[in-house]
Amino acid sequence: MTEFDFIQSILAPLARGASGAAGLRDDVAELPQRADARLIVSTDQMSAGIHYLRSAPLHKVAQKLLRRNISDIVAKGGQPFAYQLAIAWPRGSDLAPLRDFAEGLADDQQLYDIHLTGGDCAAILGPAHFSVTMFGWVGARGPVRRAGVKPGDVIVVTGPIGDAGLGLQLAQGARIAPAPIAEALIARHETPAPPVTLGPLIARFATGAIDISDGLIADLRQLAIASTTSITMDLAQVPLSAQARGVLGDEAGSLDALRWLASAGDDYQIALGIAPADLNDFTAAAAQLGYAITPIGGASAARSSEHLQLLFCGAPIASTGGGYQHFSGQG
Amino acid sequence: MTEFDFIQSILAPLARGASGAAGLRDDVAELPQRADARLIVSTDQMSAGIHYLRSAPLHKVAQKLLRRNISDIVAKGGQPFAYQLAIAWPRGSDLAPLRDFAEGLADDQQLYDIHLTGGDCAAILGPAHFSVTMFGWVGARGPVRRAGVKPGDVIVVTGPIGDAGLGLQLAQGARIAPAPIAEALIARHETPAPPVTLGPLIARFATGAIDISDGLIADLRQLAIASTTSITMDLAQVPLSAQARGVLGDEAGSLDALRWLASAGDDYQIALGIAPADLNDFTAAAAQLGYAITPIGGASAARSSEHLQLLFCGAPIASTGGGYQHFSGQG
Secondary structure, three states, rough: HHHHHHHHHHHHHHOOHHHHHHHHHOOOOOOOOOOEEEEEEEEEEEEOOEOOOOOOOOHHHHHHHHHHHHHHHHOOOOOOEEEEEEEEEEEEOOOHHHHHHHHHHHHHHHHHHOOOOOEEEEEEOOEEEEEEEEEEEEOOOOOOOOOOOOOOOOOEEEOOOOHHHHHHHHHOOOOOOOOHHHHHHHHHHHHHOOOOOHHHHHHEEEEEEEEEOOOOHHHHHHHHHOEEEEEEEEEOOOOOOOOHHHHHHHHHHHHHHHHHHHHHHHOEEEEEEOOOHHHHHHHHHHHHHOOOOOEEEEEEEEEOOOOEEEEEEEEEEEOOOOOOOOOOOOO | OOHHHHHHHHHHHHHHHHHHHHHHHHOOOOOOOOOEEEEEEEEEEEEEOEEOOOOOOOHHHHHHHHHHHHHHHOOOOOOOEEEEEEEEEEEOOOOHHHHHHHHHHHHHHHHHHEEEEEEEEEEEEOOOOOEEEEEEOOOOOOOHHHHHHHOOOOOEEOOOHHHHHHHHHHHOOOOOHHHHHHHHHHHHOOOOOOOHHHHHHEEEEEEEEEOOOHHHHHHHHHHHHHEEEEEEEEEHHHHOOOHHHHHHHHHHHOOOHHHHHHHOOOOOOEEEEHHHHHHHHHHHHHHOOOEEEEEEEEEEEOOOOEEEEEEOOOOEEOOOOOOOEEEOEOO
């Protein structure tokens, strides 16, 4: 199969809904512009052996890649609508697995109402590598920035933390659990579910926001740094899923477990600052969409020494590094 | 150096001119929208050992990566203005060479008046890999599509063909030449110079267009297929640079050499369809900008068997495959 055949048979169907994509038969795509919305863009990449297990089915890799980007868009109060895709595939390898990859793209395109607009394909000397640049619309106020958190804000998260970390351990055999629980948690690792319908509420209520990809602790620290506040979080308030509690048993409430769960990353939930006066309205509106909003702490005026203060049941604890370091590849 | 430090010290200065980039301190960038122009986007990637020699200085790799994308934008009649960048770097490798990469980005940002808006950094298990998604503006008619070429159009190219192919051979030691000639041709391979100021003239005059990256023969065939025309090109009319003639000597005018030069790729010139009535105006306007436009053939109604007919001094010759196959990685 040549590149041209691959693009036309496998990828072009994914671009049918995007008129500016020109059927992937051209060098550029045209993106729509809107007078009533602002245009935002995020880029994320996934590489075999680093961002996914080589044994992972490629349709799930495709979905995770899209959802990582969708998470960025939603965290800023936006709605994704289109993406560019760069595929780099080991030279000489069979292209057939990329059909499975394209099926994952197709499934998520339907689920999230997004379309492929264009991209690039290349053979490379390393393992498979994929990069997506995702486009989204936000309202007239523009993207909800990390920097917007204000002293006095309540810090909330949009869903359970640590499921993906447990799912990775289960997928790697480092932990065991009954099949239904294991499958649910592995699914959270393989195909995270960012709270995509929350975008408009985030745009309306959030002062500042970040999606939780590197670990709750690391990302809260980034949120605090960007907003020049100090954030205090009580690990005992971090919401866990029923499946996580099922796997962890008595361990679930321990400081060590909570700190680990809050460092594991790949959650693709969102941490938000909310003005106290808005908390009830936001929580109620989110509940109507099926999301359980959990307050986990608050922001205050920046202290010189520390952007993030961790508590456990109200008592201060030492804050260790934690969080995924992209360039070192170590947890 | 952590990812955060790397981004803030090395990459953030490249985003200073893009207000929507938020200093690379957020998950998304905001892109501008314009009522008087349409927005186009292209994606291209480069991987060590495939798209550049591992010995190549990274600032030149950065420039080539940007220019490959700029070439796509210009070929469609557009003007580039911003880009997203994904850097994938071998895990555990020293990050210091990326300073050199960033210097190449900075040089070309100044040269082309473009800005970094955002992106992603990751450590990977393979060789260095870079992906750029470039944004450009085109006028109200929209991008000049490949599909726009009409029967009767003259087919022209915007500059010499084959320099980059010769430059690669010289860089690899497969060919030798006096130093000034070798340096000039290696520079064409390492840092192509797309005809960036031609964008508005292309938008005004071209019926259809493609940038020449995979080789003139291969790209003309794509142009013919997309426009459902047949294109006839006379290899004897393909323009060569003085340096190419210097390296090739008597060989320069031979069919074999011309066919090879027209298959070598990486030219980043543009092949255009021009209505015969516009040819003089386009050529004169381009000459004022310093570009020598060369007619190399013409388009006619599609023939069933063949989209591209090659001539040599007016006599038909067999058209062989040729052109870079991205997924097989073979010429």
